[in-house]
Amino acid sequence: MAGPRKGDDVVIDDPNAREAEYWATSGRSWIEHEAFQDQLLRPVSDVLLGLTGFQAGQRVLDIGCGTGAHALAVSEAVGPTGEVVALDISEPLLNRAAERFTKARARVHTLLGDAQIADLPNGHDVATSRFGVMFFADPAAAFANIARALRPGGRMVFAAWAPVAANPWWRLPLNIAKARLGSPPPTPPNAPGPMGLADIGFLEGQLIDAGFTEFAVTPTTITLGYIGGPAEMAALSIRIGPAARLIRLFEARQADVDAIEEDLARAYEDYVDDGVFAMPATLNIIDVRVP
Ligand SMILES: C[S@@+](CC[C@H](N)C(=O)[O-])C[C@H]1O[C@@H](n2cnc3c(N)ncnc32)[C@H](O)[C@@H]1O
Numbered sequence: 084m085a086g087p088r089k090g091d092d093v094v095i096d097d098p099n100a101r102e103a104e105y106w107a108t109s110g111r112s113w114i115e116h117e118a119f120q121d122q123l124l125r126p127v128s129d130v131l132l133g134l135t136g137f138q139a140g141q142r143v144l145d146i147g148c149g150t151g152a153h154a155l156a157v158s159e160a161v162g163p164t165g166e167v168v169a170l171d172i173s174e175p176l177l178n179r180a181a182e183r184f185t186k187a188r189a190r191v192h193t194l195l196g197d198a199q200i201a202d203l204p205n206g207h208d209v210a211t212s213r214f215g216v217m218f219f220a221d222p223a224a225a226f227a228n229i230a231r232a233l234r235p236g237g238r239m240v241f242a243a244w245a246p247v248a249a250n251p252w253w254r255l256p257l258n259i260a261k262a263r264l265g266s267p268p269p270t271p272p273n274a275p276g277p278m279g280l281a282d283i284g285f286l287e288g289q290l291i292d293a294g295f296t297e298f299a300v301t302p303t304t305i306t307l308g309y310i311g312g313p314a315e316m317a318a319l320s321i322r323i324g325p326a327a328r329l330i331r332l333f334e335a336r337q338a339d340v341d342a343i344e345e346d347l348a349r350a351y352e353d354y355v356d357d358g359v360f361a362m363p364a365t366l367n368i369i370d371v372r373v374p
Contacts, residue, residue: 098220099172099197102275106173106218109331112323114150114179119309119319121152126305127213127242127366128156134301134368135240140164141208144232146198146241147171147215151180151191157211158189167191168207170198171215199225203232212241217279222286226293230373239295240370243280245302249365251354252307253277256326259346264333277325283367295371303368308361313351316360317344 097103113120131153137143137160145154148169158167169184169191171177177193184191194201199219210229219225229239247253261267270276273285280286287298309316320326321344330340354362 097197098199098224099218099275102218102220103172103197106171107175109323109327110149110173110176112327113176116319116323117150117152117179119311120150123307123309124152124213125156126307127364128153130303130305130366130368131211131213131240131242132156132160134370135209135211135238137161137165137209142206143167144203144207144210144229145169145191145215146210146212146229147218148180148193149173149176149215151183153211153213154180154191155183155187155189158184158187158191163190165190168194168204170194170196170201170203172197199228201228203228205232206234207232208234208237210237210239210241212239214242214244214277216241217243217277218275219279220275222280222289223292226290226295230294233373235374236372238370238372240368242366242368243286244277245365245367246281247278249304251362252364253325255350256320256324256347257329259350260326260329260343263339263343263346264329264335267329267332281367286367286369290369290371294373296374297370297372299370301368301370302365304363304365306361307364308359310360312360313355314348316351317348320344320347 137157139162141161143157143161145157145167148154148171151169154167154169169180174195177195181193210233273279273282283300290298321330321340326343354360
């Protein structure tokens with residue numbers, strides 16, 4: 084594999100060096116809370132699998148695979164004659180994914196690299212991603228690189244978050260953390276991050292510039308439930324996700340962190356129905372092709 088990644092030594096001329104650094108460190112929280120992420124995000128994989136309609140024997144590239152849960156689901160769908168390449172910029176996350184693929188005896192190969200510049204193997208039938216493509220410094224360049232990894236007529240189908248306002252999973256932790264700690268410095272529109280591709284007009288432009296055609300978007304609202312309940316979810320929210328990002332950014336005092344956790348637990352109570360905690364999640368499923 085070409086590309087400048089080597090462990091945690093972030094090469095400065097990598098256009099995504101900051102994201103690489105972020106995912107090398109915060110990736111450890113993802114690994115720690117892997118079971119929670121797997122349970123919470125499984126419905127997103129189910130939607131992607133349903134809309135993509137993977138066929139046995141297909142060759143698939145999973146971009147930003149994290150600890151590999153989505154790649155494993157895709158691997159099951161393409162069966163033993165298919166093959167999945169799971170790409171990620173974060174070495175700790177990819178190492179964990181590799182452990183899981185080996186344990187599951189899945190036909191999934193890992194590739195450490197930046198999707199924007201890595202020398203990707205070509206000829207894939209489908210590129211897929213569950214929330215792994217919103218972090219590129221130059222989305223059009225990254226999507227063009229992914230397009231080159233597809234066979235003629237190949238598809239890319241991925242999930243990206245819709246705006247914060249439509250997503251209590253983001254809105255509540257963000258607003259509650261902001262109320263205690265203040266707002267982070269403003270970021271330019273469409274900056275890399277979880278909401279980096281929430282603007283559909285911007286996203287379509289980037290994909291067209293990258294050489295994709297037949298742009299189709301399916302806005303999708305699903306319910307994501309967490310068996311742990313509001314208090315446990317609040318405890319997780321101060322370690323992972325948007326509130327955790329602000330807590331780290333402001334190096335928040337313990338008293339503020341405790342207050343954020345309490346406020347969040349109260350806010351999450353509004354989403355308990357019949358003893359089950361679940362909140363809606365609005366995302367966009369994007370489906371494009373290379374000519
Ligand atoms: C929100 S996580 C999603 C992980 C996984 N797809 C899942 O659903 O569990 C985003 C992932 O994208 C990866 N990532 C971010 N920028 C990347 C890049 N330029 N190239 C490859 N992977 C990247 C991160 O390391 C992280 O694993």
